[in-house]
Amino acid sequence: MGDDIRGKVPPVRPKAWTWVWVSALVTVFCGGPLALLAWAAVGFDEATGPQPVDCADALEWAQATLPENAVEPRCTTASWLDTQVTADFRMPRGEAAQWLAGTYPGTEPRKPQFCDHDLCVNVQYDGEAEPGGPVAVDVTVTYEGESALVHLLAFDT
Template identity: 30%
Template structure:
């Protein structure tokens, strides 16, 4: 018998698609998601998300006048703000020589209770005063004095409508 040889036909290779396109598409989706999250994080970090607290700087003459006083002469580091809520609340903070604090308080509030050294409410407060509204004034005043050094005091002045 004659043997017939079976030949395997040679496959022709035709350039075509590979699986790299599918692989790239699968990797592209998580990469884009991560890149989008990073872009959102960067945008969140660099945007101004401050909230208006209603606190603004004002002239100290205005703040003290609301409480029926004048700014002390010789005051240092004087800063004044207004908390504009339903009722205005003025705050002033300054440094004044210890020897001049009592004289300024007495000149500003001659009919007031004067400074006291007991029942001042907070730790580290060396003297305080609470002045309710009196004739000609629309605001109550609170003073807290802290001795900063042997010569200087830090004074917190608050004038508000009760």
């Protein structure tokens, strides 16, 4: 006779909150990684490559001074998670060891058989570093005839 309603199942409609949860999950799983990529891009953009800096300032940060008779000084600084300062200069060969001893007293230069240069000094400031200063300084000296090429690397963490 007519339509019998007893055997038919009405269509199931999702509840309104189901769509809210589905939207939230899609946002987390798709938007989360995109947000991380954007954050990393901004962070790497803020990182600076080596930039020239005044050698007096660079060596002061490394708890050193530029020798009066230094020639061709070149200094750079770079920072992102940590700060790194480098200094390269030449000075008279006979004064290099004395400069090292006066600049970093209490440190013994390593002999050539223990480093790849004529003199090497590594200074660690384990808990003794000035706030905002380096935690370590590496200095290498390479003799070039009557002059010495000094390379200093200082960094913090």
